[in-house]
């Protein structure tokens with residue numbers, strides 16, 4: 001064998017050499033991650049002169065001279081990568097050593113999770129219900145999607161009556177024909193998202209038991225969205241029907257509510273107004289909580305407007321099957337959001353905030 005042949009036999013091709021290096025790097029990192037040998041032991045084992053990598057490095061002379069530079073770069077990269085893995089192991093161990101003990105004080109108070117509370121509108125609904133309960137009004141539920149009949153017609157507002165315009169109503173078409181067994185639905189064919197809680201009046205009368213003392217609190221919907229309106233809001237509707245119910249009873253019930261809800265200094269007044277479903281009709285004002293009726297920047301003349309009320313119109317009693325010659329009644333309907341905001345004293349400049357679900361805002365109430 002010539003010298004030349006001898007040298008050829010000892011040549012290691014660069015790709016093969018690099019392949020061996022990669023394989024070693026992989027095995028070394030795996031060992032570092034899984035063994036419980038110390039970092040120092042590992043350094044000798046993996047990077048020392050007698051290590052596999054050390055032995056291989058010495059054979060770099062067998063790589064053809066043209067490739068030796070590149071292979072040398074890879075050797076250094078592999079060594080650095082193993083060194084980094086060793087450093088990482090070392091610092092993880094020192095972290096563990098400097099970490100506080102696993103010991104913990106079982107008597108120490110726990111961390112309180114953040115606690116929620118009811119939305120201001122839900123709080124108001126509960127409080128309104130409780131106050132009226134004390135004078136015998138029971139909270140009832142009536143549909144929030146209802147026939148036009150209950151929302152308008154039965155309340156003395158036939159189709160196309162101009163008074164309806166005020167309610168900016170969402171109408172829904174009845175899908176298909178009303179059930180044949182309920183022929184009377186013919187006149188009720190149109191469905192609405194209730195624009196007020198007054199639809200509960202005739203529904204309550206239809207239950208057929210007298211006297212009536214109901215408080216209907218529900219969602220209402222109108223085609224309105226601006227700083228003082230949301231398309232969904234809440235109203236509470238009171239209805240009292242019995243023999244010899246008078247405006248005096250209406251005034252008494254209102255004052256009872258205002259004193260219970262706003263405090264003993266508050267009184268209400270009735271201001272003549274017009275609604276199709278009450279005769280006479282009133283708007284209800286409450287004396288201003290800031291100046292107690294003297295007149296200030298908030299109220300101007302000492303009074304704040306709350307909502308509508310009146311003596312139930314004879315036609316409405318008739319719609320509910322009640323004889324207006326024997327029975328009379330009063331009704332009122334106010335916005336829950338408005339009533340609640342007046343209590344909290346917050347001059348909300350945008351009522352939409354109530355429904356924007358921003359916890360920072362809602363936490364205030």
Ligand code: DAH
Pocket residue numbers: 195196197198237238275277278307308309310311330331332333334
């Ligand atoms: N439903 C009326 C509205 O939404 C408010 C109202 C006025 C209700 C007079 C009543 C009432 O029961 O008697 O504007």
